[in-house]
């Protein structure tokens with residue numbers, strides 16, 4: 001019981017915080033909270049962790065230089081927005097079979113091991129990293145936090161699902177259900193709007209190009225997914241732009257770059273050979289992440305987040321969201 005009370009107090013504080021406003025401070029605090037639950041899935045292997053952080057830091061450094069030169073809006077250039085460019089920003093590689101990347105909007109961004117393995121080049125990986133950072137830069141989670149009440153209300157309708165899922169693998173569910181419930185509202189609301197996604201692609205493209213990767217390759221990861229059959233969603237109803245429209249937008253942006261943009265180009269952090277080795281290592285290390293309830297919670301939360309890259313959710317995503325909705329209705 002004491003344990004339950006200890007868990008409910010931060011939840012209560014979180015809801016109070018929501019009703020006030022989604023300030024930088026509250027988003028950063030929420031992201032730090034969520035990170036504690038996701039940490040068991042974070043790959044600590046030194047070379048992989050340092051590599052992803054270096055790719056991310058290069059994106060952030062480019063955004064910082066651009067913003068100092070007048071890019072972005074007042075809210076990015078303000079003195080109290082320096083955290084957007086801080087060395088405290090962390091880019092985590094997480095062990096997950098889902099093909100995704102996401103951010104909780106504060107200082108933490110996540111790239112799933114399955115996504116790294118699917119990238120054919122660092123240009124593709126950097127495009128995804130730049131897109132995630134762009135959600136932070138654009139403060140998209142701040143806007144999303146204001147949509148959370150609707151989600152929490154809708155979760156009550158999931159009571160039936162709760163029963164069905166409780167029947168399925170009962171023991172595991174009992175062990176992790178409580179922790180999932182604590183984070184349900186927070187994670188279920190993490191989907192970005194179509195406008196957010198479009199803006200993250202635009203900002204991400206600009207950061208990617210200025211950070212020295214090949215702008216002609218920015219759309220490659222979306223093309224890669226489309227080639228793998230991920231583009232079956234109906235453009236009209238999806239929260240996401242289709243993959244093909246994202247590829248076309250990236251190509252149009254690349255064609256509009258100034259002639260001197262070639263001067264921005266730099267070698268990748270890892271050349272093709274090292275990149276291939278890093279992908280192999282990521283797959284091997286992800287498979288060996290220490291098993292247990294903590295990892296199960298972290299991976300369920302990670303799997304529940306709507307796709308930031310594909311135009312529709314995967315079966316694993318739908319299952320994890322149902323679990324989370326059921327947990328929030330308990």
Ligand SMILES: [Zn+2]
Pocket residue numbers: 131132135192197200307308309
């Ligand atoms: Zn996104």
